[in-house]
Amino acid sequence: MSDTTPLLRLDGIRKNFGAIEALKGISFDIGRGEVVALLGDNGAGKSTLVKIISGGQEPSAGRMIYEGREVSFSSPAEAKAAGIETVYQDLSLCTNVDVVANFFMGREIVKRYFGIPVLQEKEMEAATAKAISDAGTRIPSLRTNVEHLSGGQRQAIELNRFVHWGGKLVLLDEPFAALGVEQTRRGLEMIKKIAAQGIGVVIITHIMAQAFQVADRIVVIRQGIVAGDVRADDTTADKVVRMITGEALRPSPATPAEAR
Amino acid sequence: MSDTTPLLRLDGIRKNFGAIEALKGISFDIGRGEVVALLGDNGAGKSTLVKIISGGQEPSAGRMIYEGREVSFSSPAEAKAAGIETVYQDLSLCTNVDVVANFFMGREIVKRYFGIPVLQEKEMEAATAKAISDAGTRIPSLRTNVEHLSGGQRQAIELNRFVHWGGKLVLLDEPFAALGVEQTRRGLEMIKKIAAQGIGVVIITHIMAQAFQVADRIVVIRQGIVAGDVRADDTTADKVVRMITGEALRPSPATPAEAR
Amino acid sequence: QEKGTIYYLVPTLLDEFQTGSVSAIEKFMGDVGYKTVTLNADNKTDVQQGQMNDVIALKPSAIVLAAVDFNALKPQIEAARAAGIPVMEFDRQITSTPSDLTSVAGTVEIGHVAAGEIERLLKEKNGSVKGKVLQVLGDPGDPYTLDIQKGFEEKMKAFPDVTIISKPAMQWEASNAGSIVSDQLLANPDIDLVFVHAAHLAVAAVASMEAAGKKPGDVLLVSSNGAPVGLDLIRKGWEQVEVEQPLFAQAAALAMFADKVVNKQEIKPGKYEVLGLDGEVTIETWGPNIKLPGAAITKGNVDDPKFWGNMKTPESKVTPVP
Amino acid sequence: MISTRHRAVIEFVLDHLVWFILIAVVALFSFTVPSYFQIGIFANIVEQSTFVATLAIGLSLLIIAGYMDLSVESVMALAAMVIGILFAKSGVGLGLTLTPAWLIVPVSLAIALAVGAVVGASNAFFVVRLKMNAFIVTLAAYIWGRGLVVALSGGRSAQELPAELRFLAIERFLSVPLIAWVSIAATLAFAFILNKTPFGRHLLLVGGNATAAYRAGIRVDRLTATTFVLAGAIAGLAGWLLAIRTSGATANLGVGMLFQTFAAVVIGGVSLKGGVGSLTGVYAGVLLLASIQTAINLMGMPAHFTQLIQGGMVLVAVLLDTVKIAIRKKLA
Amino acid sequence: MISTRHRAVIEFVLDHLVWFILIAVVALFSFTVPSYFQIGIFANIVEQSTFVATLAIGLSLLIIAGYMDLSVESVMALAAMVIGILFAKSGVGLGLTLTPAWLIVPVSLAIALAVGAVVGASNAFFVVRLKMNAFIVTLAAYIWGRGLVVALSGGRSAQELPAELRFLAIERFLSVPLIAWVSIAATLAFAFILNKTPFGRHLLLVGGNATAAYRAGIRVDRLTATTFVLAGAIAGLAGWLLAIRTSGATANLGVGMLFQTFAAVVIGGVSLKGGVGSLTGVYAGVLLLASIQTAINLMGMPAHFTQLIQGGMVLVAVLLDTVKIAIRKKLA
Numbered sequence A, B: 001m002s003d004t005t006p007l008l009r010l011d012g013i014r015k016n017f018g019a020i021e022a023l024k025g026i027s028f029d030i031g032r033g034e035v036v037a038l039l040g041d042n043g044a045g046k047s048t049l050v051k052i053i054s055g056g057q058e059p060s061a062g063r064m065i066y067e068g069r070e071v072s073f074s075s076p077a078e079a080k081a082a083g084i085e086t087v088y089q090d091l092s093l094c095t096n097v098d099v100v101a102n103f104f105m106g107r108e109i110v111k112r113y114f115g116i117p118v119l120q121e122k123e124m125e126a127a128t129a130k131a132i133s134d135a136g137t138r139i140p141s142l143r144t145n146v147e148h149l150s151g152g153q154r155q156a157i158e159l160n161r162f163v164h165w166g167g168k169l170v171l172l173d174e175p176f177a178a179l180g181v182e183q184t185r186r187g188l189e190m191i192k193k194i195a196a197q198g199i200g201v202v203i204i205t206h207i208m209a210q211a212f213q214v215a216d217r218i219v220v221i222r223q224g225i226v227a228g229d230v231r232a233d234d235t236t237a238d239k240v241v242r243m244i245t246g247e248a249l250r251p252s253p254a255t256p257a258e259a260r
Numbered sequence C: 001q002e003k004g005t006i007y008y009l010v011p012t013l014l015d016e017f018q019t020g021s022v023s024a025i026e027k028f029m030g031d032v033g034y035k036t037v038t039l040n041a042d043n044k045t046d047v048q049q050g051q052m053n054d055v056i057a058l059k060p061s062a063i064v065l066a067a068v069d070f071n072a073l074k075p076q077i078e079a080a081r082a083a084g085i086p087v088m089e090f091d092r093q094i095t096s097t098p099s100d101l102t103s104v105a106g107t108v109e110i111g112h113v114a115a116g117e118i119e120r121l122l123k124e125k126n127g128s129v130k131g132k133v134l135q136v137l138g139d140p141g142d143p144y145t146l147d148i149q150k151g152f153e154e155k156m157k158a159f160p161d162v163t164i165i166s167k168p169a170m171q172w173e174a175s176n177a178g179s180i181v182s183d184q185l186l187a188n189p190d191i192d193l194v195f196v197h198a199a200h201l202a203v204a205a206v207a208s209m210e211a212a213g214k215k216p217g218d219v220l221l222v223s224s225n226g227a228p229v230g231l232d233l234i235r236k237g238w239e240q241v242e243v244e245q246p247l248f249a250q251a252a253a254l255a256m257f258a259d260k261v262v263n264k265q266e267i268k269p270g271k272y273e274v275l276g277l278d279g280e281v282t283i284e285t286w287g288p289n290i291k292l293p294g295a296a297i298t299k300g301n302v303d304d305p306k307f308w309g310n311m312k313t314p315e316s317k318v319t320p321v322p
Numbered sequence D, E: 001m002i003s004t005r006h007r008a009v010i011e012f013v014l015d016h017l018v019w020f021i022l023i024a025v026v027a028l029f030s031f032t033v034p035s036y037f038q039i040g041i042f043a044n045i046v047e048q049s050t051f052v053a054t055l056a057i058g059l060s061l062l063i064i065a066g067y068m069d070l071s072v073e074s075v076m077a078l079a080a081m082v083i084g085i086l087f088a089k090s091g092v093g094l095g096l097t098l099t100p101a102w103l104i105v106p107v108s109l110a111i112a113l114a115v116g117a118v119v120g121a122s123n124a125f126f127v128v129r130l131k132m133n134a135f136i137v138t139l140a141a142y143i144w145g146r147g148l149v150v151a152l153s154g155g156r157s158a159q160e161l162p163a164e165l166r167f168l169a170i171e172r173f174l175s176v177p178l179i180a181w182v183s184i185a186a187t188l189a190f191a192f193i194l195n196k197t198p199f200g201r202h203l204l205l206v207g208g209n210a211t212a213a214y215r216a217g218i219r220v221d222r223l224t225a226t227t228f229v230l231a232g233a234i235a236g237l238a239g240w241l242l243a244i245r246t247s248g249a250t251a252n253l254g255v256g257m258l259f260q261t262f263a264a265v266v267i268g269g270v271s272l273k274g275g276v277g278s279l280t281g282v283y284a285g286v287l288l289l290a291s292i293q294t295a296i297n298l299m300g301m302p303a304h305f306t307q308l309i310q311g312g313m314v315l316v317a318v319l320l321d322t323v324k325i326a327i328r329k330k331l332a
């Protein structure tokens, strides 16, 4: 499961949006089978980093070394092909089609008749039903359009469809934000299971408890730079919160520092 | 601050979507200055209930008694006029305009010249800047379109704009789901402050800790019915979780019950 | 070319008469020493109004106008003439304001000629002037088609035994005409004759007849304007008569008087021979007007090279009227 | 409460409401408009629907994917004119012949499809590669496409296509000419593609949320380009059919069909916002418009009033659609 | 890295790119097309833009709010024809006179606006009250509106409006006729309304996310209805101006302007998806199209090729717009 080269190495990743510097040089590694919790304040740059890794945005500068080779994905399709699966913070569902169509988006099961690929709806529905129920989510009908589903039901689709496809690296951007208690518990378990298979996992969350429950390492981003990169065993929730808000950087302030 | 009649009484609220019964008769009260945590599994019907109270959806059956009089709001504008402010789970922002325009959506500050109302951008910007910074959120420029903001930045706009307008009852549907640690802390404090002013608050969340931190009462909805309505002091997180998942209803099951 | 430039404002190039007029005017004006530049308004009145304005700014020797809308160009005509630029009107008569010369076949007259021919055809077919005629108009907002209709119906009043059904082909579009013909052949299987207001409409009308199982001559067909496809249809027996608009003569007449118009000399009323046709100049309230009666083209004379539809542009040069 | 079975029936009707409106409208005309009620007239309605129905396939696919194509009408005219010029015997037609003569069917069809596909590819290039707005690009193609028809034909007509092609407009199966069957077959084929193949599924996904589809690894650009080319080729097919029906081509052939096509597509239930629509619904929309036009052709009213009546009828027909909302509300 | 100041300049140019494209195109034509570079021609461009520019105001407002209005062209024609019939002295005109004579200016304007507002209100009724699709409703109005023009006039024209009205087309200020100034003034007024008043702000919000606006307490229905009525009235204004320029009205007046208006609106930067656009940009789009048309008028090329060239030029002009993407990328 382990290996000397990391699964992914980020080296000086920068990203500007016009005058705004969202990322100012991010470097850290993700190992095979390792769960990295990526923490940070709102607007710190976490989602931007995820989009860069998953091929949705180009970095303004910096290198990514994936499985020992420098890569630059020019589309999510390429990153996917390289084994990188992503769950986005702003849900990536098509609300105009049903649960099954969303679950198999871009990876539909087909059977060929005279060379023509024909969708296998029954098979896809069965697979979707199993995944959703394993996740502890209840959806009245898998044939309703996603626009009619609750926030948590939507997130369950998004979170669980990636498991179906394995991959080598999984990026989860606040995947439990809308999930219920039980669903979150199962989600965290699932993360442990995939990591155990040697898959690298990056999980973004604002809930310390979740981070400490699954993470091997904690990386904190503050205003576009890495403000901390520690083993989860070596730190505490309080310390991490201070890294996030930046308090730790100042000598004991009188009032809690405002993130300004 | 207290009064014998509740601020809002829900009486047998039902809601069907075609064949689906999302709410099967919900009854409970919300008092002035009371914070009610509305808990429940994904798809339990919480958001649907919020939309009904806030005038966005009509109930299929049932009555709402608000300040002692039966009401039926046919639009959010009417509910707003009656003093009900809502923060929706699926964010209600216009990503095509800037932060300020979103913050003052529908309640723009104007000055009249020859009877023509003219937008006062400076004033609105100043007010927005203050509210956002009080909330502990950092937004690079209030003049960028919301489409360029991070998830937490967006939620901060939505959550904080309602404070600006007071009201009598505030409905918060998972208002902290995307917020950072510090921003959530301030949000919870804010809720206490508003309640102290005699405003009723309904807050939906999946995080037990948040619920117990602010709630006077906890109402649990399970599959469209009220599965529990208890004082926060009289219960524990574990008990509430069991109400949510339905375990409590079964005599000690061997395996953890699946919400099916 | 040495004498200056004349602008020709053509209303559209989507039908054969108009296309033919471009080359005819360019040729005949060339004969008498003028260069012609053509602007196409694509059937849009406001575009043509703008073209007039632009052309006025160019100060040409004269403008030849075939108006999209017969009367909508009045202010621009006035503006051009006020700027000292003479305006000649081609094919579409404008009576609401004076111009320097108008050369027309006469749309109402086309209706008259068609009525005469249809009277003959019905009599030959039914023994007397009776029967059912389907009249396919062009666009109902186009005065050109309304005037033909007026002339035609005015004459046909004399024959109460003839039923006329009139339907418009929106935007002069051929397949619209085709649909009308196929529907009407079913609703009124006893239609004796179809009269379409332009030859390109006859193309689709014939296709519909053929699809309805008709043979050439089963349903008589009359059309106006004398375009090449119309003459082809006569040769094949599908069509009996084209009422020609004497395109060449109409264009040549303008060229014959071009010098007089450009130099603001008087045009005298009277008979003038234009490419072998008898034209008559009259002085009307809207100025000098030369009318060149359209002839009926039938199987008997269809190959006569004088018809513009045979596309044999006269070789002899037009000479200016002294 | 309504029984599940009952509800299913109502849902079915609502989902196919255009068809029921069509039936209602045709029934009404059959009772009120003399000569309307006869096989021949119904066959005419189907025949007249051929071209708009064909154009509507490509346009629907593009709109469902979240794009626009204003060029289809001109592309159709261009294809028709190219066929007219090459194979018609009089007018501007060159009257080319092939041996054996029936070869003209596949050859002319291939040419028409190719003409359409080339324009579609040019649209795709500007929209997908250069990221230009599809509305503007295809508007430009609408203008230059018609311009090319005029330039090629000199504004003149081509007439008389050979009998080997014309039989498609003359021969009938179940009273309906073969050209109409071609468009019905094309509609069904693409309805199948839209509903049952990954290509069709991806069109819906891209039209619903292009970002989500892109993130899911769907090659949105390739899909879009393919669809533009397809829409062009299908417009070429429409041009081929139109040339066959007209037995040639005129410079203004098909003018105004773009509007009818858009109307049919929207009446048929395709959302201009993308992501929603079915081709069978669109076909019903086309038939609905043609039924109204035919009623007007038969009604015997003064020519001046036809447009007024037509506008009113379109409104009334679609008004029926609004009962949908009322019923759905009742259902809940 | 680029300096902040530098960046601001570039951002400004990009935000007003249509204007810069317009300047580039006009400069190019001035150098290459004989007689293009003169005040009279520029004045003509502005004058010819009057009607499309006016129509584009109402259409832009509706599109920004997320709707569509295909009826504006017909509404304009209807208003023009009503004015023509009432006040023109010959043709189908009744030649009504008022004392004092100048009263005709406000009276005819009020009538034109009212005609437009009534059609707009009818559209609003169907769209807002009956929840019908705006595309279909306004398409129907496009058809019946033109139909009403034909029916009222019998397809004929009305000519010769009194001098008290005509002076607006004849008198010039800075070489540009007064009617053009009316449309410029209207554009500026509505640009102000769009940018600086709650009404305009709410249009943008509704177009961006109607649900969010509704939840925020904006009365979306009332806003939409108002905007339809406004768009109708503005089209009435365009009709009034067009009648004055034409000194009457003809049945086919303004045919085809709908397309030009849509093109100008989109070229001017309004997104057909709603929520984005500025009226000054749209005005530049109108001028751009008129400049191209004028260049074609002056170029003296064979008439058969004009449409071909026009389509190509529209494409090339808008192609310039794509450099935007490249530059924005560089900026990042």
Ligand SMILES: Nc1ncnc2c1ncn2[C@@H]1O[C@H](COP(=O)(O)OP(=O)(O)OP(=O)(O)O)[C@@H](O)[C@H]1O
Pocket: A017, A020, A022, A040, A041, A042, A043, A044, A045, A046, A047, A048, A049, A089, B139, B140, B147, B148, B149, B150, B151, B152, B153, B178, B180
């Ligand atoms: N396309 C864009 N254009 C301009 N600014 C952007 C864009 N995308 C992101 N930003 C800015 O970059 C910064 C980082 O955003 P990002 O979404 O990465 O934050 P985050 O760490 O994921 O925050 P959150 O916890 O709120 O999700 C923010 O200030 C945001 O406003």
Ligand SMILES: Nc1ncnc2c1ncn2[C@@H]1O[C@H](COP(=O)(O)OP(=O)(O)OP(=O)(O)O)[C@@H](O)[C@H]1O
Pocket: A139, A140, A147, A148, A149, A150, A151, A152, A153, A178, A180, B017, B020, B022, B040, B041, B042, B043, B044, B045, B046, B047, B048, B049, B089
């Ligand atoms: N418009 C609709 N049409 C059909 N079903 C709907 C609609 N809105 C909600 N539902 C269904 O009603 C149920 C309750 O949904 P609701 O959004 O109220 O859940 P919730 O308790 O807020 O869940 P979550 O915690 O996931 O946000 C769900 O099963 C959902 O699929």
Ligand SMILES: O[C@@H]1[C@@H](O)[C@@H](O)CO[C@H]1O
Pocket: C015, C016, C017, C018, C091, C138, C144, C172, C197, C198, C199, C225, C245
């Ligand atoms: O002859 C043509 C007709 O064919 C018609 O298109 C209208 O204009 C006339 O001049």
Ligand SMILES: [Mg+2]
Pocket: A046, A047, A048, A089, A173, B150, B151, B152
């Ligand atoms: Mg984020």
Ligand SMILES: [Mg+2]
Pocket: A150, A151, A152, B046, B047, B048, B089, B173
């Ligand atoms: Mg919810």
